[in-house]
Amino acid sequence: MQYRRLSSPDVTGMFPRIQACYAWTWSGFHMTPHVHDRAEIMYVVKGRCRIRLADDERTLDVGEFVFIDAGVPHALDVDDESYMTNVEFAPEESKGLLTIGGLCRSSETFRSWLAACEAYQYGIDPDGGLYRSLSAVVDAFGHRENTEEAMQELLTGQLLLKLAVTLRQQGTRTRCLVHVRRCMRLLSERMAEDIRINDVAAELGISAAYLQRIFRQVQGVTIIEYLNQLRIERAKLLLACTDDPVVDVAMMAGFNSRQHFSRVFTACVGKSPLSYRREMQGQTEKQVFLFD
Numbered sequence: 001m002q003y004r005r006l007s008s009p010d011v012t013g014m015f016p017r018i019q020a021c022y023a024w025t026w027s028g029f030h031m032t033p034h035v036h037d038r039a040e041i042m043y044v045v046k047g048r049c050r051i052r053l054a055d056d057e058r059t060l061d062v063g064e065f066v067f068i069d070a071g072v073p074h075a076l077d078v079d080d081e082s083y084m085t086n087v088e089f090a091p092e093e094s095k096g097l098l099t100i101g102g103l104c105r106s107s108e109t110f111r112s113w114l115a116a117c118e119a120y121q122y123g124i125d126p127d128g129g130l131y132r133s134l135s136a137v138v139d140a141f142g143h144r145e146n147t148e149e150a151m152q153e154l155l156t157g158q159l160l161l162k163l164a165v166t167l168r169q170q171g172t173r174t175r176c177l178v179h180v181r182r183c184m185r186l187l188s189e190r191m192a193e194d195i196r197i198n199d200v201a202a203e204l205g206i207s208a209a210y211l212q213r214i215f216r217q218v219q220g221v222t223i224i225e226y227l228n229q230l231r232i233e234r235a236k237l238l239l240a241c242t243d244d245p246v247v248d249v250a251m252m253a254g255f256n257s258r259q260h261f262s263r264v265f266t267a268c269v270g271k272s273p274l275s276y277r278r279e280m281q282g283q284t285e286k287q288v289f290l291f292d
Contacts, residue, residue, distance in 0.1 A: 003037055003071030004091055007117040012101030016089035016156055021138045023085045025237070026078040033075040040088040041163065042066050043125070043134055046188065046233060047082035051075075053120055060122070062184050065130065067163060068120045083233075085134050087159065096153045103157060113164035123167050126177055126218045130166050133159040176214040179204050183215060183223070191230045192254045197223055231255060232268045239273055240280035246273050 004011060019038050026049065033052065042051065043065040050059050051066050052075040060066065068074050070090065091100065104111040125131055137155050140147045186200055200223075201208040215223050235253040238244060244252070250261035250273075265273050 003035075003069075005069045005071065005117075005119075006039055006091065006100065007069075007114050008091075011091040012104070013094060013099050014091035015094040015096070015098050015100060015153065016160065017092045018087060018089050018137065018141050018152070018156060020088040021086060021141050023083070023135075023138055025081060025083045026076070027081040029076070029078045031076040033073050035071060035073045036088075037070050038088040038090045039067070039069045040086060041130075041134065041159075042068070042076070043085050043131060045083045045085060045131065046230070047078070047080060048185075049082040049084065050077040050079075052077065056120075058122060061181065062188050063125050063128070063131075063181065064122065065125060066120060066122050067167065069117070072119045074120075085131070085138055087134055087137050089156065096149060098153055098157045103160065107161055107164070109168055110161055110164040113168050121167050124177060124181060125166060126180065127220055130159075130162050133162040177218060179206055179211065180215050180218045183211060184219075184226070187223070187227050187230060191227060191234060192252055194256070195227065195254075227254075228264055228268065232265060235261070235265060235273065236269070236276065236280075239277040246277075249273065 006016070016039070023045075042049075042060075044060045044062055046062060048059055048061045050057065053068070054073045058066075100114075104114060123130075133155070137159050140152055140155050144152060182204055183200055186203065187195065197212065198208045201211040204211065212223060215226070219226055221229070231253040235249050235255075238249045238252060239246075242249075246261070247258045250258050253261065255261035255264070262273055265276070269276055271279070
């Protein structure tokens with residue numbers, strides 16, 4: 001079977017159509033190796049996973065992703081738990097504003113990336129920009145009956161440009177990204193503990209002041225703000241999927257008191273933990289959108 005890849009010379013007049021997307025929590029999952037005619041982006045939001053490709057295998061942590069072009073055998077393994085977002089797309093005849101050729105003409109970065117595009121590429125998303133683009137696409141196509149086609153197309157174009165920019169910049173990352181990634185991993189693994197920035201910095205072999213500075217530069221938030229975001233996301237999952245008392249949820253998410261938890265949760269989510277739980281009753285964490 002011939003697979004049409006993004007870099008194929010016959011797709012310049014086409015534009016990728018989103019064919020599937022999801023935001024999903026995997027746990028104890030082992031995917032059978034498979035291949036399909038769609039390119040895809042797999043992005044780790046929480047936890048970690050292992051990607052198996054035709055001739056490679058790698059573990060992805062929080063904020064890391066892989067771009068896999070059409071025709072590449074691949075599989076996913078999640079031993080514990082990983083919250084991921086995924087978008088799959090394939091070139092089709094353009095009926096709207098944008099084409100792949102048009103993106104190449106208007107963006108040197110996209111043109112250069114596409115010219116050197118490999119069958120698969122790993123990346124890290126240091127400022128969260130790619131994740132925001134992915135989330136916008138998942139949201140728009142999950143409610144596409146309320147989203148005009150022009151907006152769907154523009155969001156897809158934005159995602160492709162952000163993917164190209166992120167991957168083209170990988171070669172210029174400095175060592176600070178390694179420290180930030182390791183810090184993010186430690187925070188994700190130990191969010192339920194009493195985490196001290198000095199201890200994390202010492203484990204990384206750098207000063208606390210330097211760690212806080214580069215973390216803010218890369219992530220756009222402080223370490224404490226990022227840690228609170230992780231804890232709130234865990235609390236949201238526990239509130240939605242369990243009947244545990246709020247005080248227990250607070251402790252499991254890493255907050256040392258119900259009062260502090262309620263204050264931070266309300267500020268971040270816009271509603272109290274109990275209100276959020278009532279709203280989420282009967283709903284599920286998993287979202288899958290498949291299109292004809």
